[in-house]
Every structure is written in C-alpha cells, then in structure tokens.
Amino acid sequence: MIDEFHRIKRLPPYVFAEVNAMKAAARAAGDDIIDFGMGNPDSPTPKHIVDKLCETVQDPKTHRYSQSRGIPGLRRALAGYYDRRFGVDLDPESEAIVTLGSKEGLANLAMAITSPGDVVLVPNPSYPIHHFGFIIAGAAIRSLPANVSTGQDRADFMAALDRAVHHSIPKPMALVLNFPSNPTAQTIGLDFYDEVVGFCRIHGIYILSDIAYAEIYYNGEPPPSILQIPEARDIAVEFSSLSKTYSMPGWRIGFAAGNKRLIAALARIKSYLDYGAFTPVQVAAAAALNGPQDCVDEIRALYKERRDVLIDGLSAAGWDVPSPTSTMFAWAPIPPAFAHMGSLEFSKLLLREAKVAVAPGLGFGEYGDEHVRIGLVENTHRIRQAVRNIKAFMKDAALHGGQAPQSGKAANG
Structure with missing residues (x-):
C-alpha cells in the first residue's frame, strides 16, 4: 500500500x-x-448583509444545489462593482465567476491550466497559495523580487522578469501578482500594470492578479485593477473576495474576473468539483456589492x-x-x-x-x-x-x- x-x-x-x-x-x-x-x-459582518442572508435562507428553494459559476445576480453585481470602482465593463456571463473565496479560485485555476513541469513566476515573499497552488498542480516555481516600491526596485523586477523568460526552460507560462500585497502591504500604480501587461503579452505569459485588499487602504488613493489596462483582458484574470472588504471571512465567497479563456477553464474544472457556494450566501454577497458602501x-x-x-x-x-x-x-x-x-x-x-x-x-x-x-x-x-x-x-x-x-x-x- x-x-x-x-x-x-x-x-x-x-x-x-x-x-x-x-x-x-x-x-x-x-x-x-x-x-x-x-x-x-x-x-x-454588516447587519444588512446578515439580514439578507437570514431572509433568503427562509425560502426552501435556496437550499438546493447552486451553480458552480455563481448565480447570475451575483455575477451581475460583480460586473457593477467593476464598473463603479474601476471603470471596467465586464460581461458577467463570460468574464466573471463566483468562487469559494479567492484561495479556492486561485488553486483551482492553477490545477486547470498547469501541466507538470510548467514554470510559474511568483514574487517572494507572497501569500502561500500563490506558490503552493501551483506546486500542488505540478508546476516549478521561480521567484521574483517582491519589492517594487521605488523606480529602481521596479527596474530590478522587470529585469528579473526578463531573465526568467530568457533563462527558464520551459518558458514561464504564468505570473502571479498581488497588490496591495500580503504580506508586505505594498501598493502599485497603473503604470506598473501597464508595463507588466505589455511585457507578458509579448511573451505569451498569463497573469493571475490577487486584489483581495483593494478596498483596505489609508492614503486616500484607491488601489487599481490590472483590468483597467485594456490589453490585460488578453492575458489576465483577477481574484478577490468579500472576506476583508465586508468582514465576511467565514462566508467563503469570492470571485474571479477577466480573460474569457481563463474564466472558462476555471468554470470547467469547478463544474467537476463543486456546485457553488450556498445560494443564500451568494444572495447576501450581491446585497453587499449592490448595497450601501458606508x-x-x-x-x-x-x-x-x-x-x-x-x-x-x-x-x-x-x-x-x-x-x-x-x-x-x-x-x-x-x-x-x-x-x-x-x-x-x-x-x-x-x-x-x-x-x-x-x-x-x-x-x-x-x-x-x-x-x-x-x-x-x-x-x-x-x-x-x-x-x-x-x-x-x-x-x-x-x-x-x-x-x-x-x-x-x-x-x-
């Protein structure tokens, strides 16, 4: 045995x-x-979100299996959030999917797109699932510098990215980004995303961006989304969750948005693995995104x-x-x-x-x-x-x- x-x-x-x-x-x-x-x-968790959960759970129809892609109302709410917050127009049918928290989405997408021996680029230090989601899937991890706080740091990052492309066999197939960063708390501007997207499009590298902390900021400057770069939709998918934004960690509800091919791959693998989050949780999550943001x-x-x-x-x-x-x-x-x-x-x-x-x-x-x-x-x-x-x-x-x-x-x- x-x-x-x-x-x-x-x-x-x-x-x-x-x-x-x-x-x-x-x-x-x-x-x-x-x-x-x-x-x-x-x-x-804010009261109006809890109230919506309690109201919805009274309907026995919501106790049945849900949809692995997420209920349409929540995907539309996600598209509305991207429109209001980032000025990004998402198709809720093909460019958005609901996940059981961002961690599940990242890990399952890694399983969906990775072949044994693929090279994936991950900043170091980084949130563990960024490394281990791909390691579990069979990939080899190549570390990149995580510090991009100054112009020189950013130049060093891009130089390391260039070296990784030209000296890794096989060529890297994906890059993970996480800003605002867990654990370093770094933030970046759209110019950084623009440079990285341009590089990765040239070299055929997918980007997985984690923005779980996009709403937890203190300097009056809301962190951007990589999808604000129009060309990012060719190669990038973005993950987040409601855990930190709305104090909903135990609810296990999140999403992925962006590149249609990557979203379809995640949807395909999820269709074999789960039936989606409990419907009342999804309805309450839609209430969170659509409701008052105070x-x-x-x-x-x-x-x-x-x-x-x-x-x-x-x-x-x-x-x-x-x-x-x-x-x-x-x-x-x-x-x-x-x-x-x-x-x-x-x-x-x-x-x-x-x-x-x-x-x-x-x-x-x-x-x-x-x-x-x-x-x-x-x-x-x-x-x-x-x-x-x-x-x-x-x-x-x-x-x-x-x-x-x-x-x-x-x-x-």
Missing part, C-alpha cells in the same frame, strides 16, 4: 504550524495570547485606527515598523538585536516572552525571513496591551545584552 503521496511530498513543512502549536499550548496553560498571527477579521468606509477606518495605535506604540517601544498604506497587516523588520534569529525563532520568542503571536515572514517565502507579519485583528485595547508586553520584553532583552530574557519576565513586567 502506498503511504507517501506525490503531491503531499511536494509540500514543505508548514512554517506556521510551530507557532500555532505553541499558541495552542500556551492558551491551554491559561496564558492570554494576543493574536496578530492570522489575517482573520474580528469585526462583525460599511466599507467604517471597516477601513477601523483598521486605520488600529494601524496608528500599533505603529505609534511600537515606535515608542523602540521597534521601528513602516506604517502600511494598505491591507490589514504591518510588515515588520525584526529588531536588530534579534535579526540573527530569523523570523520563526523570533516569532516563537515573542510568543513565549511577550505573549504576542505574529506570523513569521519565512512562511511567505525565504526572502521574508527578516520580517514578521502583524495582523490588525485585535481591538485597540488589546493592541496597546501587546505593545506594553513587547516594550517590557525588549527592555528586559536590552538589560541582558540583547539576549533572550528568562521566560515569563517580560509579559509580567
């Missing part, structure tokens, strides 16, 4: 598992762990307040962390005194000594190992408590010449 499975063997050990196990053990022992580790929104402003303001409390507090504690202009994350360089440890050991130390859980940057790719990701998923009271714990921990570490303090002192100091 086979006891090792090919696709499972291709997956490396789950980096976050060690921190998660420590977190569970600490809580079982009675410790109060302030958890910034997972991007799991804690605020409730709730989105409120959710954005909530994360902005938390960001300010966190960044100001960490700065006062002696930990300089760039203030993110988007997403619900801070991408925090490991303090110099602990940089030698790497992100996994530092995350474990922070959990043990400060009772604060963060995500080790290594979990997003080896080039993330100098950072940890801090999620804005606790209220401001808990964030302030976390900052106090971290400040005490760092003060104690300084007294020990940068060495790890004895367990328990910092959190109780």
Whole structure:
C-alpha cells in the first residue's frame, strides 16, 4: 500500500504550524495570547448583509444545489462593482465567476491550466497559495523580487522578469501578482500594470492578479485593477473576495474576473468539483456589492485606527515598523538585536516572552525571513496591551545584552 503521496511530498513543512502549536499550548496553560498571527477579521459582518442572508435562507428553494459559476445576480453585481470602482465593463456571463473565496479560485485555476513541469513566476515573499497552488498542480516555481516600491526596485523586477523568460526552460507560462500585497502591504500604480501587461503579452505569459485588499487602504488613493489596462483582458484574470472588504471571512465567497479563456477553464474544472457556494450566501454577497458602501468606509477606518495605535506604540517601544498604506497587516523588520534569529525563532520568542503571536515572514517565502507579519485583528485595547508586553520584553532583552530574557519576565513586567 502506498503511504507517501506525490503531491503531499511536494509540500514543505508548514512554517506556521510551530507557532500555532505553541499558541495552542500556551492558551491551554491559561496564558492570554494576543493574536496578530492570522489575517482573520474580528469585526462583525454588516447587519444588512446578515439580514439578507437570514431572509433568503427562509425560502426552501435556496437550499438546493447552486451553480458552480455563481448565480447570475451575483455575477451581475460583480460586473457593477467593476464598473463603479474601476471603470471596467465586464460581461458577467463570460468574464466573471463566483468562487469559494479567492484561495479556492486561485488553486483551482492553477490545477486547470498547469501541466507538470510548467514554470510559474511568483514574487517572494507572497501569500502561500500563490506558490503552493501551483506546486500542488505540478508546476516549478521561480521567484521574483517582491519589492517594487521605488523606480529602481521596479527596474530590478522587470529585469528579473526578463531573465526568467530568457533563462527558464520551459518558458514561464504564468505570473502571479498581488497588490496591495500580503504580506508586505505594498501598493502599485497603473503604470506598473501597464508595463507588466505589455511585457507578458509579448511573451505569451498569463497573469493571475490577487486584489483581495483593494478596498483596505489609508492614503486616500484607491488601489487599481490590472483590468483597467485594456490589453490585460488578453492575458489576465483577477481574484478577490468579500472576506476583508465586508468582514465576511467565514462566508467563503469570492470571485474571479477577466480573460474569457481563463474564466472558462476555471468554470470547467469547478463544474467537476463543486456546485457553488450556498445560494443564500451568494444572495447576501450581491446585497453587499449592490448595497450601501458606508460599511466599507467604517471597516477601513477601523483598521486605520488600529494601524496608528500599533505603529505609534511600537515606535515608542523602540521597534521601528513602516506604517502600511494598505491591507490589514504591518510588515515588520525584526529588531536588530534579534535579526540573527530569523523570523520563526523570533516569532516563537515573542510568543513565549511577550505573549504576542505574529506570523513569521519565512512562511511567505525565504526572502521574508527578516520580517514578521502583524495582523490588525485585535481591538485597540488589546493592541496597546501587546505593545506594553513587547516594550517590557525588549527592555528586559536590552538589560541582558540583547539576549533572550528568562521566560515569563517580560509579559509580567
């Protein structure tokens, strides 16, 4: 009997598992762990969306199987969102599909379009499904620099993209982009998309763009969609979800939009794998997209307040962390005194000594190992408590010449 499975063997050990196990053990022992580790929104879904779900579920007809492509009303709502937000005219029949969250859509499209040995380009660090969706599908991953924040960084990215095309055998068949970025919180402008689309069209490379955080921004500049570049429809598909925008993570509802051939491929594979999301969830999602958007402003303001409390507090504690202009994350360089440890050991130390859980940057790719990701998923009271714990921990570490303090002192100091 086979006891090792090919696709499972291709997956490396789950980096976050060690921190998660420590977190569970600490809580079982009675410790109060302030958890910034997972991007799991804690605020409730807006009432009008919940009300629509409750209203719709009363109709027994909605309890039957749905449609794997998504109900027409939700696909039309998605097209309406793209028109209002980006000025993009989508055909809801051929250029839009509903997914069980963006993660499912990305993974299933990878399965639909990838042959064993295909080369796929993914920025590093990046959200794990961007790599592992294609690894599970049998592809080989080639990393690209994730930093495109300056003109030189962008030039370096394009140079790396050019090298990948000319030195990879076989030639890359797809490129994954994610802006605003999880975990780095970077944003880009349309000029970047324009340059990348032009390059990929010349070389016949598909683009999978993840914009799950397009509505979580703080600088008054809404992030763009790659589909605002007219030629992008020739090669690009875009994924998002309602999880962050409307605080609906457990509802598992998202979408893909763009290139008809890619949408058709995703629809084909989904027709074998699922019957779509529960119809009342889809009706409620349409109500979210079609309804009042002040709730989105409120959710954005909530994360902005938390960001300010966190960044100001960490700065006062002696930990300089760039203030993110988007997403619900801070991408925090490991303090110099602990940089030698790497992100996994530092995350474990922070959990043990400060009772604060963060995500080790290594979990997003080896080039993330100098950072940890801090999620804005606790209220401001808990964030302030976390900052106090971290400040005490760092003060104690300084007294020990940068060495790890004895367990328990910092959190109780």
